[in-house]
Amino acid sequence: MKIYLDCYPCFLRQALQAARLAKGTASQQHQVMLQTLQLLQNMPSEATPPQIAQDVHRLVRRVITAHDPYEIAKARDTAAALSLYPRLKELVALSADPFDTALRLAIAGNIIDLGVKDDYGPLWDTVERVLAASFAMDARDALREQLATVPWVLYLADNAGETVFDRVFIESLELPVIYAVKGGPALNDATRRDALAAGITCEIIDNGSDAPGTILGDCSAAFRRRFEQAPLIIAKGQGNYESLSGKDAPIFFLLQAKCPVIATDLGVDVGSIICTKRG
Amino acid sequence: MKIYLDCYPCFLRQALQAARLAKGTASQQHQVMLQTLQLLQNMPSEATPPQIAQDVHRLVRRVITAHDPYEIAKARDTAAALSLYPRLKELVALSADPFDTALRLAIAGNIIDLGVKDDYGPLWDTVERVLAASFAMDARDALREQLATVPWVLYLADNAGETVFDRVFIESLELPVIYAVKGGPALNDATRRDALAAGITCEIIDNGSDAPGTILGDCSAAFRRRFEQAPLIIAKGQGNYESLSGKDAPIFFLLQAKCPVIATDLGVDVGSIICTKRG
Numbered sequence: 176m177k178i179y180l181d182c183y184p185c186f187l188r189q190a191l192q193a194a195r196l197a198k199g200t201a202s203q204q205h206q207v208m209l210q211t212l213q214l215l216q217n218m219p220s221e222a223t224p225p226q227i228a229q230d231v232h233r234l235v236r237r238v239i240t241a242h243d244p245y246e247i248a249k250a251r252d253t254a255a256a257l258s259l260y261p262r263l264k265e266l267v268a269l270s271a272d273p274f275d276t277a278l279r280l281a282i283a284g285n286i287i288d289l290g291v292k293d294d295y296g297p298l299w300d301t302v303e304r305v306l307a308a309s310f311a312m313d314a315r316d317a318l319r320e321q322l323a324t325v326p327w328v329l330y331l332a333d334n335a336g337e338t339v340f341d342r343v344f345i346e347s348l349e350l351p352v353i354y355a356v357k358g359g360p361a362l363n364d365a366t367r368r369d370a371l372a373a374g375i376t377c378e379i380i381d382n383g384s385d386a387p388g389t390i391l392g393d394c395s396a397a398f399r400r401r402f403e404q405a406p407l408i409i410a411k412g413q414g415n416y417e418s419l420s421g422k423d424a425p426i427f428f429l430l431q432a433k434c435p436v437i438a439t440d441l442g443v444d445v446g447s448i449i450c451t452k453r454g
Numbered sequence: 455m456k457i458y459l460d461c462y463p464c465f466l467r468q469a470l471q472a473a474r475l476a477k478g479t480a481s482q483q484h485q486v487m488l489q490t491l492q493l494l495q496n497m498p499s500e501a502t503p504p505q506i507a508q509d510v511h512r513l514v515r516r517v518i519t520a521h522d523p524y525e526i527a528k529a530r531d532t533a534a535a536l537s538l539y540p541r542l543k544e545l546v547a548l549s550a551d552p553f554d555t556a557l558r559l560a561i562a563g564n565i566i567d568l569g570v571k572d573d574y575g576p577l578w579d580t581v582e583r584v585l586a587a588s589f590a591m592d593a594r595d596a597l598r599e600q601l602a603t604v605p606w607v608l609y610l611a612d613n614a615g616e617t618v619f620d621r622v623f624i625e626s627l628e629l630p631v632i633y634a635v636k637g638g639p640a641l642n643d644a645t646r647r648d649a650l651a652a653g654i655t656c657e658i659i660d661n662g663s664d665a666p667g668t669i670l671g672d673c674s675a676a677f678r679r680r681f682e683q684a685p686l687i688i689a690k691g692q693g694n695y696e697s698l699s700g701k702d703a704p705i706f707f708l709l710q711a712k713c714p715v716i717a718t719d720l721g722v723d724v725g726s727i728i729c730t731k732r733g
Contacts, residue, residue: 187462
């Protein structure tokens with residue numbers, strides 16, 4: 176998905192958020208904003224949002240600290256989600272359709288996205304909303320059928336904390352899952368450490384990239400091989416949709432359309448829940 | 455009030471909003487965004503938000519159309535407010551404290567601000583909220599006392615549509631009011647035409663400036679004379695606060711703190727209603 180003009184203000188907001196989380200001085204924060212303005216001016220017309228976000232977050236780390244600015248926020252969000260884990264498991268256990276409930280929970284967890292807003296609101300409210308919502312794009316039956324036929328699934332993670340909701344979904348599936356996380360700090364996206372903190376016990380691989388999405392050209396050869404071999408791919412969240420929506424691969428996208436740009440691209444209302452197949 | 459880093463994304467959002475309202479082509483909209491990025495990079499450190507907004511909206515008119523991009527939006531908002539006028543008058547007429555009710559309505563009308571968001575929500579909800587809200591900064595008694603002693607008031611208007619709420623307040627006052635509007639298109643701020651469309655019948659002057667605030671150095675000499683002579687000034691909205699909060703003059707600011715930057719500067723929560731005296 177290409178960048179829309181509405182993304183410009185959002186990148187600046189993200190840059191400032193990251194600069195503050197990195198505890199930059201006023202002068203460093205100002206420097207980050209000026210360099211982000213420069214970066215947006217020189218942006219290639221074919222860039223996707225995760226490519227520019229990758230550059231923005233790299234420049235924050237270059238100007239302020241090589242340390243991951245989102246480390247504390249990610250640990251906080253993972254802990255918050257873990258505190259809900261028993262209730263999430265109970266919802267699935269008591270459900271008349273455990274697959275559907277677990278799938279909805281995986282989508283509910285996608286609210287934990289610091290790329291869209293600085294604050295994602297009360298988590299349990301989102302759980303209740305998504306459990307009751309209608310799907311704006313609904314490929315659940317196709318996903319359920321394909322999961323019954325493939326030997327394994329490649330699962331592309333999105334945010335830390337959302338990982339706990341992914342865990343609940345993965346635990347409800349009856350086949351091997353390879354859980355792919357980012358290779359380095361990328362907004363509040365999950366890395367291996369975040370996946371482990373969430374209690375993910377299936378095989379975890381990293382994609383070798385620090386982009387908040389899956390830019391195949393930026394990923395490791397090892398990851399790309401897995402991607403090409405995968406009989407079925409579940410891709411979580413907006414960043415994976417933005418970077419993979421044009422790809423010819425057996426991908427199901429699970430997400431909440433949280434920003435107006437994605438919602439317009441998908442042809443749905445902001446806040447919609449989505450299960451859609453491309454490729 | 456100086457510019458905060460949080461203002462950068464907001465200026466880009468405003469630029470895009472104005473470019474779209476001006477019905478710019480995709481290429482013109484892109485040009486507006488690129489020029490706004492350049493403008494923000496070269497921004498003087500002592501600039502106030504209305505100064506930069508003035509430059510942003512001038513560049514939209516330069517790139518796309520000399521016509522006022524907000525003309526249709528302003529006419530729409532004035533018509534919406536006028537449709538409430540009889541109910542607003544009735545609220546004041548039935549009030550145990552007509553001054554307080556009319557003052558609150560003037561502040562309620564300040565929600566009609568396209569500088570903060572693209573959509574300000576249902577107008578009557580805001581009326582009810584502001585009628586019931588506690589003031590986060592409360593100089594109402596001082597304002598009431600001073601209005602009883604001065605021979606006339608200079609009233610600095612803010613947005614079109616809000617003008618109708620100002621009219622209700624002005625009609626409740628028992629002294630001459632000079633209503634000052636902008637001298638040219640400035641976001642959705644009221645010009646003479648918008649004030650007349652709202653049914654303002656007191657003396658109307660314009661300040662000679664197209665900034666969405668009151669930048670005295672940019673105003674006409676005639677306006678500055680009135681400003682200096684005024685025994686009491688009522689300044690509506692964020693733009694007037696941003697441009698006049700440091701001035702030594704007998705000003706009462708009436709506004710809703712709609713953006714986090716203003717709220718922080720004032721030391722109040724977002725959404726607070728304010729009646730405060732400076733100078």
